[in-house]
Amino acid sequence: MLVVEVAGKPAFGRICRSELVALGRVSCRGIRPIDMSEIGSSGSVCSGYAAVMPTTRFENGQLVIDGYDSAVAVVDLHGYGGRDRKVAHLGDLAKHHIDLAFVVEATERLLRFPGDPTVVRTALWRSAIVTFARCFDTKSNARQLDLEAAKVYQAGLPRQLQKYMQDLRDKDIAHDDALVTDSKVCAVLGPDNPDTKVIEVLFLHMNADQLSDPTAVPNLRRLAQDAFGWVVAEFERRRELLVEELRGLPYEQLVTLPVPTIQPKKYPHPVSTP
Template sequence: MKHFEITQKGAGLHIEGFPDAVKVVHIESPDAVRLSDLALHKQDLEFADSCLEAINTVPEDPRVIREALWRSAIIHFLKCFGKSKARFKLTTDEALRGEPSEAMEAFNYFKALRDKYFVHDENSYSQSIPGAVLNDGSKDYKIEKIVCLSFGSVTMEQGNYSNLKLLIGRTLLWVVQEFDKLCESLTEELEKKSYADLTTRADVTYQFPTIDEVHKNRR
């Protein structure tokens, strides 16, 4: 799976690196849809990995920067395994096949972190305990202040960092392998078509999303 630079030429897009190319035709098939989904999964996984790498480049203070990168890495990794109406979800049965049982334990830990701590507030990793500060009784009132003692658990430590890094790497490897296999299959399929048929197919186009599309599913 290679990266190619895309430049804008006039009203269209140009993929660099193919001097003999005359056009980029749009392909439509279930395999093409799956290929598109795999590319988006790869994008999320690479972003998650980049967040982990960036943690090592920022100072420890303010702590919020590292924590934001840490949570973003977990959320984008698990996004690939979540339900979506726009793309198929990855499964641990495929992505982590052949890995030791500890890999699945780590995956379930990060999923619980996201589901019950980072995205939703459900488990004991965050707590707020209400209380009343009682004085020594020498005043004409007894309560000095109503307070809440708030606590949040620290989950970014070396063991968790290493586990997440390994999970992202293993999943990314599977995604790239699947993508490459689909590319080979689609190439064989298209090579059977006539050149005339291929040249009359629609070009690949891209439309910038509008504000109202933020509420709509992609497909």
């Protein structure tokens, strides 16, 4: 068992989950670890349990890592290598790993439960689109390593579909550029007299129901699965290189690396709650 100190608490809410990416496997919401071999073109990304999988839990103000029986310590690699971004890039791949796992799980829910309330299905769809697009977002500096469609997908339809999903996020969900909507302000006219010639002013709005297209959700799921597979392979490749590099260092240098401290960001809710 390894323990990581958690400094402070979130200003609003409580810590409800922790996530860990290691050895090419992900702990979905810190609860359902899986092995990458379980993922097929139509399989679930969060189903089943890996035989050996490090897991995390939040206990007594500490983040506890289980699954490494012979471990003596955990050290923080932040800043290791100076200006070399290998550690940051590995961390970004792990974040993409978590995001894409969510997208697959969300799309599978949409496919398995078509009878869910419309508001639930719409919320899942929009959330999945935004989360998927975040992995390819080159406009934000939050992640130093964004996924590149040209590296992840083959030319042709796969890249066209990725751009289509990105456009939905940019021009329909996050910003109203009337990509799949149209609206008009209209007047209802009556007989030609002062009191009835204008009966009402109304607003007409129509939007394309993406979820009514039988190919929309499967296409997003396949995009997420393919990107997930690419991320796993790249994460493993880079992780193995980093492990090999670290094993070449003197043990005395390794044990002097800083101890990690997790500090949830404080972003207080502006309104008091009951």
